[in-house]
Amino acid sequence: xxxxxxxxxxxxxxxxANPYRIFVVVTPHTGYLREFLVKEGxxxxxxxxxxxxxxxTPLFILxxxxxxxxxxxxxxxxxSKVNRELEGRFVEAFEPVLEIKHTLTQxxxxxxxxxxxxxxxxxxxxxxxxxxxxxxKKIEKEGEGRVVVKPGDELAIMxxxxxxxxxxxxxxxxxxxxxxxSQGQMVEQGEPLFGLCxxxxxxxxxxxxxxxxxxxxx
Amino acid sequence: xxxxxxxLHELIDRVxxxxxxxxxxxxxxxxxxxxxxxxKENFFQISEKDCHHLLESYEARLKILEDRAAKExxxxxxxxxxxxxxxxTLLDILENVYDSYTELGGEGDINVDPAVVCARAxxxxxxxxxxxxxxxxxxxxxxxxxxxxxxxxxAKPWGNEKALRYMRVAETEGIPIHFYIFTPxxxxxxxxxxxxxxxxRNLYFxxxxxxxxxxxxxxxxxxxxxxxxxxxxxxxxxxxxYSVISPEGAAAxxxxxxxxxxxxxELVEFCxxxxxxxxxxxxxxxxxxxxxPEPPLGARRNDYQFFKRLRYEMIRATDxxxxxxxxxxxxxxxxxxxxxxxxxxxxxxxxxxxxxxxxVEIEKLLDLRSRKYRQMSRHVLGITKCSFRGxxxxxxxxxxxxxxxxxxxxxxxxxxxxQRVMEDLSGEGVAFLKQLTEPLKTAYDLLGTRPRRPKxxxxxxxxxxxxxxxLYVSPLALEDRTVTCPNAETHGCPDIWVPDLYxxxxxxxxxxxxxxxxxxxxxxxxxxxxxxxxxFNEDIASGNPLGFEGYDKKLALAKKKTGRKSAIITFQARIxxxxxxxxxxxxxxxxxxxxxxxxxxxxxACDRARITKRPFLAFIHTTGGIRIHEGTLGVIQMPxxxxxVREYIDAGGLYLVVYDNNSxxxxxxxxxxxxxxxxxxxxxxxxxAGPRVIRETTGEDxxxxxxxAENALRRGHIxxxxxxRELRKKLYExxxxxxxxxxxxx
Numbered sequence: 001x002x003x004x005x006x007x008x009x010x011x012x013x014x015x016x017a018n019p020y021r022i023f024v025v026v027t028p029h030t031g032y033l034r035e036f037l038v039k040e041g042x043x044x045x046x047x048x049x050x051x052x053x054x055x056x057t058p059l060f061i062l063x064x065x066x067x068x069x070x071x072x073x074x075x076x077x078x079x080s081k082v083n084r085e086l087e088g089r090f091v092e093a094f095e096p097v098l099e100i101k102h103t104l105t106q107x108x109x110x111x112x113x114x115x116x117x118x119x120x121x122x123x124x125x126x127x128x129x130x131x132x133x134x135x136x137k138k139i140e141k142e143g144e145g146r147v148v149v150k151p152g153d154e155l156a157i158m159x160x161x162x163x164x165x166x167x168x169x170x171x172x173x174x175x176x177x178x179x180x181x182s183q184g185q186m187v188e189q190g191e192p193l194f195g196l197c198x199x200x201x202x203x204x205x206x207x208x209x210x211x212x213x214x215x216x217x218x
Numbered sequence: 219x220x221x222x223x224x225x226l227h228e229l230i231d232r233v234x235x236x237x238x239x240x241x242x243x244x245x246x247x248x249x250x251x252x253x254x255x256x257x258k259e260n261f262f263q264i265s266e267k268d269c270h271h272l273l274e275s276y277e278a279r280l281k282i283l284e285d286r287a288a289k290e291x292x293x294x295x296x297x298x299x300x301x302x303x304x305x306x307t308l309l310d311i312l313e314n315v316y317d318s319y320t321e322l323g324g325e326g327d328i329n330v331d332p333a334v335v336c337a338r339a340x341x342x343x344x345x346x347x348x349x350x351x352x353x354x355x356x357x358x359x360x361x362x363x364x365x366x367x368x369x370x371x372x373a374k375p376w377g378n379e380k381a382l383r384y385m386r387v388a389e390t391e392g393i394p395i396h397f398y399i400f401t402p403x404x405x406x407x408x409x410x411x412x413x414x415x416x417x418x419r420n421l422y423f424x425x426x427x428x429x430x431x432x433x434x435x436x437x438x439x440x441x442x443x444x445x446x447x448x449x450x451x452x453x454x455x456x457x458x459x460y461s462v463i464s465p466e467g468a469a470a471x472x473x474x475x476x477x478x479x480x481x482x483x484e485l486v487e488f489c490x491x492x493x494x495x496x497x498x499x500x501x502x503x504x505x506x507x508x509x510x511p512e513p514p515l516g517a518r519r520n521d522y523q524f525f526k527r528l529r530y531e532m533i534r535a536t537d538x539x540x541x542x543x544x545x546x547x548x549x550x551x552x553x554x555x556x557x558x559x560x561x562x563x564x565x566x567x568x569x570x571x572x573x574x575x576x577x578v579e580i581e582k583l584l585d586l587r588s589r590k591y592r593q594m595s596r597h598v599l600g601i602t603k604c605s606f607r608g609x610x611x612x613x614x615x616x617x618x619x620x621x622x623x624x625x626x627x628x629x630x631x632x633x634x635x636x637q638r639v640m641e642d643l644s645g646e647g648v649a650f651l652k653q654l655t656e657p658l659k660t661a662y663d664l665l666g667t668r669p670r671r672p673k674x675x676x677x678x679x680x681x682x683x684x685x686x687x688x689l690y691v692s693p694l695a696l697e698d699r700t701v702t703c704p705n706a707e708t709h710g711c712p713d714i715w716v717p718d719l720y721x722x723x724x725x726x727x728x729x730x731x732x733x734x735x736x737x738x739x740x741x742x743x744x745x746x747x748x749x750x751x752x753x754f755n756e757d758i759a760s761g762n763p764l765g766f767e768g769y770d771k772k773l774a775l776a777k778k779k780t781g782r783k784s785a786i787i788t789f790q791a792r793i794x795x796x797x798x799x800x801x802x803x804x805x806x807x808x809x810x811x812x813x814x815x816x817x818x819x820x821x822x823a824c825d826r827a828r829i830t831k832r833p834f835l836a837f838i839h840t841t842g843g844i845r846i847h848e849g850t851l852g853v854i855q856m857p858x859x860x861x862x863v864r865e866y867i868d869a870g871g872l873y874l875v876v877y878d879n880n881s882x883x884x885x886x887x888x889x890x891x892x893x894x895x896x897x898x899x900x901x902x903x904x905x906x907a908g909p910r911v912i913r914e915t916t917g918e919d920x921x922x923x924x925x926x927a928e929n930a931l932r933r934g935h936i937x938x939x940x941x942x943r944e945l946r947k948k949l950y951e952x953x954x955x956x957x958x959x960x961x962x963x964x
Contacts, residue, residue, distance in 0.1 A: 029713075053922040066699030067713055 031064035077102035118195035127160035288514030294490035299516035314525035331377025358398025404442035406907030414906035418891025457516035465490035530563035690743030695720035733901035759783035805840030817855030843883025859889035872957025
C-alpha cells in the first residue's frame with residue numbers, strides 16, 4: 001500500500017480518534033478475587049526503574065489455595081473499567097478484571113507508525129552487527145534517509161564467534177530510513193536492524209513523523 | 219599591610235571553622251564573622267594602626283568563643299572536626315612529618331585511586347649530635363582539602379589493592395610501615411577485586427606482615443579503616459573518631475529513616491554519643507593504644523607544633539614495636555616509657571633504635587601482634603585470667619593439644635614419613651626390575667601369549683557418603699497453602715504447595731531452583747551425621763558493653779526468642795564420619811550480627827580446629843555485619859578473627875565458608891572473605907554494603923541482582939554455588955579433596 005497524503009491523514013486520524021491503548025488485565029489463574037485495590041479513574045503506574053525493578057501499582061488480590069497474590073499493573077494509565085461484580089467471587093483463569101487506558105506517548109506513536117509504514121529488516125540471529133563499510137560511508141556522506149539500496153546490496157555484517165555473514169537486501173530498491181543498531185552492537189534474534197521505505201515514500205514518512213511531533217508534544 | 223591582610227584571612231578562616239563545628243549561629247559567631255567581613259570590605263580605608271587594634275580585639279573575642287567551644291565539644295562535633303576541609307590530611311603529614319617522600323603508584327588525580335596514597339618516605343631523629351635517617355613506607359587515605367577526585371578518602375577496592383601491593387614491597391625490603399587512616403568508610407562497590415573481598419585480603423596479609431607497623435587514626439570509618447588498620451601499635455588523634463558506622467548511618471537505622479530522608483540532628487547526636495567514637499572512649503575500650511594530643515579544636519593543616527608531636531609519636535611507637543621484639547632492651551624501653559608523659563615533644567631522642575629485624579625478632583613480632591589482637595575486647599566478656607575455671611580450661615587445652623600433637627602429629631607424621639620412604643623404595647625397585655624384565659616380557663608377548671593386565675586399583679579409597687536415616691522437615695511445611703516463587707513472572711514457575719516445598723523439595727522451587735529461606739535448625743539436622751553435634755562455649759553471651767540506650771531490651775528479646783546467648787553457634791560434628799568444627803552465624807539472633815561474644819566464640823572454635831587438626835567450617839546462615847551497638851568493640855572482631863583464621867590456615871587446616879541467605883559487611887570483609895574456599899547456597903546475596911548504602915554513597919542505582927551469588931561467582935568472590943539439597947554431599951567432597959596437609963584424616 002503506497003503512502004500518500006491521504007494515507008497520512010488516515011493514519012493520523014486513527015491516532016487522533018483514539019490516542020490510547022487499552023490493556024485488559026486478566027486473571028493469571030483461577031482463584032477468589034478478594035479485593036480491588038483501585039477504582040475507576042485511578043492513575044496507575046507500570047514497572048519502573050532502570051531495570052524495571054520497581055513493581056507497578058497493585059490492582060487487586062487474587063487468592064488461590066490460601067495464597068493471596070497481588071496482581072500489579074504492567075502498564076501506566078488510567079483505570080477505565082472495573083468488573084466489580086467479580087469481587088469476592090471465584091474466577092476462572094484469563095477472566096478480564098479491569099482495563100487500563102494508556103495514553104500513547106509521541107515516541108510510542110512514532111514507533112507504531114514506523115512499524116506500519118516501513119519495511120523492517122530484522123536480525124536473523126543473535127549476533128554482533130556492523131554496518132557494511134560501503135553503506136556506512138554513503139550514510140556518512142549523504143545522511144540517514146538518503147541512501148538507496150538495490151537488491152543484493154550488502155546492508156550489514158553479522159559477526160558471531162569470528163564467523164562473518166553478510167545481510168543482503170532483498171526486494172525492490174529502497175531507501176535506508178532508519179538504522180536501529182550501533183556499530184558492533186549485540187542484537188537479539190528478531191530485533192529490528194533497518195527500517196526501509198520506497199524512495200517516493202520517503203518524503204511522506206518524514207512528513208508523517210513531523211506531524212506527529214507537532215501534534216503530540218513530547 | 220600584607221601581614222594584616224593575612225591575619226584577617228586567618229581570623230575569617232577560624233570563625234568559619236568554628237561555625238562548621240558548632241553551627242552558624244553559635245554564640246554570636248555570625249556577628250563576629252560579619253564584623254570581619256565588613257573589615258575586609260573597608261580594609262584599605264582604615265589606618266594600619268586601627269586595623270591592627272580591631273583585629274586584635276576580634277581575635278580576643280574569637281579566642282573566648284574557641285575556648286568555650288572546646289570545653290563543650292560533643293562527639294558529633296568531633297566528627298565534624300574530623301571531616302572539615304581545614305583539617306590536616308595525609309599529604310600535609312608527608313610534607314611536615316617526614317624529611318622527604320616519593321609518592322608511589324600515583325600523583326594527584328593521575329592515580330589508580332586518589333583516595334589512597336602510598337609513599338616511600340624518610341624520617342629522621344636526632345640523638346646527641348648525630349642525625350639518623352629511617353626509611354618507611356607510608357600508606358594511608360588522602361581526603362584532600364575539598365578535591366572531588368579524592369572521594370573524601372573513601373578507598374575503592376583497587377585502592378586497597380594498591381595498599382596491599384606496597385605492604386608487600388615493605389615486607390620484601392624489611393622496612394616498617396606507617397598507616398594513616400583518614401576514611402569515612404570504604405567505597406561500597408563490588409567491582410573486582412570487590413570492596414569486602416579486598417579488605418579481607420588486606421587483613422589476612424597484615425595479620426602476618428613481617429615488618430613493624432604503626433597506625434594513626436584520624437577518621438576511622440569501620441571496615442574502610444580496618445583495611446589498613448591492623449597494626450602493632452594504633453595511635454589516634456585526640457580529635458579524631460573511630461567508629462563502626464557513621465553517626466548518620468546509625469541514626470538512619472535506629473530511627474528507621476526512609477531512604478532519601480535525613481535523620482534528625484538530635485538522633486544523630488544521640489547515636490554519636492552512644493557509639494563511643496571519641497579517642498578517649500576508644501582508649502578506654504582498648505581498641506587503640508595511645509592518643510596523640512591535638513589543639514583543643516583539632517589540628518589544622520598549618521599546626522606545625524602538632525606535626526612535630528606526630529613525628530615524635532610515630533618514631534616512638536615504631537621504636538616501641540621494634541624494642542618489644544628484642545631481648546636486649548631494658549634501658550631503651552625505660553627511656554621510651556620515661557618520655558611518655560611529656561607535654562612538648564623533645565627535639566632530640568635519647569636513644570637510637572634500628573628498625574630492621576632478624577628472623578627470630580620477626581617471629582616474636584608476629585607472636586606479639588597475635589596476642590595483642592586476641593586479647594582485645596575480651597575484657598567485656600568477663601573472662602578473668604585467674605579464675606579456677608580459667609585454669610581448668612587452660613589445662614584442658616594443653617592436654618588436648620598434647621594429645622592431638624602426639625596422636626596426629628608425632629605418630630601420624632612418623633607413619634606418613636615411613637609410608638613416603640616405602641613408596642620411594644618400591645618405586646625405585648619397580649623401575650629397576652622393569653629394566654631387567656622388559657626384554658623377557660617382550661619376548662613372552664611375541665610368542666603370542668595375551669599380555670596380562672592386572673585390574674587397576676584405586677590408591678585412595680573414598681568411602682561413599684551414607685544418607686541420613688531420617689530427614690528433618692521444617693515446621694514451615696505444616697501449613698496447608700501454596701506460595702508463589704519470586705521468579706514466577708520471569709521463569710513461569712507454578713505455585714508450590716507448602717508441605718511439598720518445605721518437605722520433599724527442601725525449600726527449593728522445582729522449576730527454577732530458587733531457594734526459599736529455611737531456619738538454621740534444618741541445616742543442623744540435615745547436613746551433619748545423626749547425633750554427632752556437640753556444642754561448646756554456649757555460655758559466652760552477647761552483652762551491651764557500651765551501655766547503648768535501649769539495646770538491653772532488644773538483646774533480651776533476641777535471647778528469649780532464640781533460647782541462645784549469642785548469634786553464633788560453635789560445635790563439633792561429623793559429616794560422613796569426618797569430624798569437623800563448625801561456627802554458624804544464625805539469622806534469628808539480631809540478624810547474625812557479630813559482636814565481642816560472637817568474635818570470641820569464632821576465635822575459640824578456630825583455635826580448637828587448629829589444635830585438634832579438624833577442618834573448620836563457617837556456615838553463615840545470615841550475617842548483617844558488625845553489631846553497631848557494640849561500636850568499635852565490634853569492629854575489632856574483624857582483625858581478631860582474621861588473625862585466628864590466618865593462624866589456622868597456616869597450620870595446614872581447611873577453612874571452608876558457606877554462605878546462605880544474606881551475608882554483608884564486616885564479617886564478609888574480614889574473617890569470611892579471606893577464606894580460599896568460599897561457597898554460596900543458591901539464591902544467596904553476598905556483598906559489602908546493601909543497595910541503599912550504595913545508592914546513598916555513590917549516588918548510583920544498583921541492579922536488583924547486584925549482590926546475587928551468581929554475580930559474586932562471576933566477580934570471583936566465591937568459588938562455587940551449591941544446591942541446598944546437595945550440601946551434605948558437597949561438603950563431604952570438599953572435606954576429602956581440599957585443605958592443607960595437617961588435617962587429622964589426611
